[in-house]
Amino acid sequence: MLLRSLVWLVLPLATCAERVVVLPGFGEPPTAHFSGFVEVEPSSGTHLFYYLVESQSSPKDDPLLWWMNGGPGASSLVGLLAANGPLLLNEAGRFMNNPYAWNRQANILYVEFGPGVGYSFCANSSKTTGVACLQERGDCSPCSASDSSVARQSVAAIETLLTEVFPDMAGKPLYLTGESYAGVYAPTLAAAMFDHFQDTSIVNLHGIWVTDPCMDNKAQFGWLDLGVDFAVRNSLISQEVYKVLTDPANGCGSGRTAVGDRIRKVGSDECRRAWRLYDLATAGTGDAVHPRQVPGLPMYIDPLFSVGLAGGVDMAAYLNRTDVREALHTTLSPNKVYHVELGNNGYPEYTLEYAACNDNPSGPLGKTSMLDVYRDLAATSRHSKVAANFSRIIINSGDLDPVVNGAGTEAAVEAIGFPVAEGGDRRPWFFNAAATAAAVLGERPVKWGPSLRSVAAGVQVGGFIVNYDTGLPDLSLDFVIFRNSGHMVPAYAPQTAFHVIEAALLQGRPLSPRLPEGFSSGDDEAFYGYKAPEGGAFSAWVQQAMSCTYVGECPNQVLEHQSVIRELVVDTVADMFVVVRFIFVLFVVSFVVLFAIAGCKPAEDASIELPR
Numbered sequence: 001m002l003l004r005s006l007v008w009l010v011l012p013l014a015t016c017a018e019r020v021v022v023l024p025g026f027g028e029p030p031t032a033h034f035s036g037f038v039e040v041e042p043s044s045g046t047h048l049f050y051y052l053v054e055s056q057s058s059p060k061d062d063p064l065l066w067w068m069n070g071g072p073g074a075s076s077l078v079g080l081l082a083a084n085g086p087l088l089l090n091e092a093g094r095f096m097n098n099p100y101a102w103n104r105q106a107n108i109l110y111v112e113f114g115p116g117v118g119y120s121f122c123a124n125s126s127k128t129t130g131v132a133c134l135q136e137r138g139d140c141s142p143c144s145a146s147d148s149s150v151a152r153q154s155v156a157a158i159e160t161l162l163t164e165v166f167p168d169m170a171g172k173p174l175y176l177t178g179e180s181y182a183g184v185y186a187p188t189l190a191a192a193m194f195d196h197f198q199d200t201s202i203v204n205l206h207g208i209w210v211t212d213p214c215m216d217n218k219a220q221f222g223w224l225d226l227g228v229d230f231a232v233r234n235s236l237i238s239q240e241v242y243k244v245l246t247d248p249a250n251g252c253g254s255g256r257t258a259v260g261d262r263i264r265k266v267g268s269d270e271c272r273r274a275w276r277l278y279d280l281a282t283a284g285t286g287d288a289v290h291p292r293q294v295p296g297l298p299m300y301i302d303p304l305f306s307v308g309l310a311g312g313v314d315m316a317a318y319l320n321r322t323d324v325r326e327a328l329h330t331t332l333s334p335n336k337v338y339h340v341e342l343g344n345n346g347y348p349e350y351t352l353e354y355a356a357c358n359d360n361p362s363g364p365l366g367k368t369s370m371l372d373v374y375r376d377l378a379a380t381s382r383h384s385k386v387a388a389n390f391s392r393i394i395i396n397s398g399d400l401d402p403v404v405n406g407a408g409t410e411a412a413v414e415a416i417g418f419p420v421a422e423g424g425d426r427r428p429w430f431f432n433a434a435a436t437a438a439a440v441l442g443e444r445p446v447k448w449g450p451s452l453r454s455v456a457a458g459v460q461v462g463g464f465i466v467n468y469d470t471g472l473p474d475l476s477l478d479f480v481i482f483r484n485s486g487h488m489v490p491a492y493a494p495q496t497a498f499h500v501i502e503a504a505l506l507q508g509r510p511l512s513p514r515l516p517e518g519f520s521s522g523d524d525e526a527f528y529g530y531k532a533p534e535g536g537a538f539s540a541w542v543q544q545a546m547s548c549t550y551v552g553e554c555p556n557q558v559l560e561h562q563s564v565i566r567e568l569v570v571d572t573v574a575d576m577f578v579v580v581r582f583i584f585v586l587f588v589v590s591f592v593v594l595f596a597i598a599g600c601k602p603a604e605d606a607s608i609e610l611p612r
């Protein structure tokens with residue numbers, strides 16, 4: 001501990017001053033943490049707050065992940081403290097070590113944008129008059145922002161961080177990761193990076209990983225927000241209620257919005273009854289579903305995971321504390337109140353410029369949605385030096401996401417226009433469902449890792465995957481479904497999320513083998529192997545997909561490791577017993593010898609008088 005502290009004394013002052021020495025409520029972070037501000041737009045006085053966590057493995061050699069939460073208007077510190085960071089804050093206000101932290105194999109960067117979110121600010125943030133929104137409010141921002149300004153300011157932030165604050169990280173493999181509206185942030189930032197930088201010496205982008213992303217209004221039509229279709233599929237409402245609400249003859253709706261939400265109409269008692277039964281089942285999620293806020297209504301369903309628990313950690317209370325502000329070097333910020341989120345899915349001062357998770361029919365930039373942006377990224381990677389190592393795009397979805405449902409996301413990925421790769425049809429991928437320590441399960445936040453268990457379950461299905469052919473040998477595009485997860489995959493499925501990040505994103509390993517050639521042809525006997533003891537191609541493929549090559553560390557390997565550890569412990573205890581027994585025997589022998597010597601002294605010696 002002392003040596004590690006002394007190391008920081010020899011670092012440049014600019015970097016050393018940004019180190020988080022003590023995290024209130026925990027103490028010294030397990031690896032080096034840094035935080036501070038980057039000025040990204042002097043004309044508006046815009047400063048963005050960043051938090052960087054060094055890798056647990058090899059900070060010098062490991063890549064850099066940039067994590068983004070969505071909104072627009074959500075702080076990326078939600079990811080740090082509630083999903084993939086090394087220390088998670090629970091409802092009791094205590095920190096828990098995250099066994100599935102993404103910094104096990106990478107350095108992670110979190111940035112709060114746009115200005116007005118969290119600790120980030122602009123010149124207007126300190127004003128008490130002359131602005132449309134005071135900073136304290138929380139449902140709006142004193143600072144304006146847009147999709148293009150976020151991309152532009154993020155480029156400025158990463159350039160400053162990698163050239164001035166953390167120059168040792170310049171040129172490292174960089175991965176853009178995030179969830180929800182990060183489906184817009186990440187690809188547009190990648191495009192802005194390719195436009196701004198000339199080569200990979202500063203920014204060396206290797207890939208994009210986004211989950212439950214906003215992509216395209218047309219493709220995701222009807223699959224955004226917890227609607228009646230999702231509700232009936234997940235048994236939240238009855239078939240009877242569903243039929244009443246969706247049958248045009250009943251007149252319970254007057255059409256749909258641009259993103260597919262049903263517009264309510266309650267002109268009859270039948271419609272009123274059906275909508276109220278729907279509300280009883282779903283409106284406990286708050287105004288994410290209900291068209292207007294209902295006063296006094298407790299939230300009894302997680303709005304981002306319809307089968308999950310309500311409640312959650314009050315991160316704002318922690319991040320508003322004076323000692324936390326000082327520890328994180330935020331005294332520069334004039335923000336009097338820390339807001340984890342501005343509004344709900346956007347705020348008035350944020351301009352949505354693409355047709356993604358909104359009512360925009362098209363984007364003013366000529367890029368109507370993320371479909372065009374992804375096509376351009378693929379085209380750029382063909383010839384640009386700055387995109388020379390851009391090799392992976394992984395788009396993910398939780399299978400129980402009620403907000404940005406996987407069916408719509410898969411349709412959006414298909415609409416990018418790349419064909420399914422040979423053998424890349426939708427198929428399961430597996431993971432090793434290792435046990436999670438009981439101490440972790442006892443301390444975890446309510447919403448984090450609901451499927452984790454204290455007993456190892458062996459190899460299990462983690463979800464499903466589709467591989468697409470981009471036409472470029474060095475650029476892959478995958479669509480990955482996570483089982484038993486809602487909107488925030490890193491929080492709801494931390495074990496499988498870490499597996500995919502480590503194996504597929506960082507290491508570039510396939511999550512699942514491709515389907516064999518001739519998969520759809522040939523007779524059933526050869527495929528299923530009903531008469532062969534070892535089965536046919538079907539059984540062979542499943543066995544291969546469940547092998548150590550694809551699931552990571554296999555259960556039998558874990559057992560072997562545990563066996564080796566047990567043997568070492570047994571051997572050590574045995575050796576200690578031998579040593580203790582030897583010491584005991586030596587002690588007894590020594591005692592006997594000394595006693596014998598004392599007993600064998602001449603009789604006359606006993607009568608000698610001692611000097612007085």
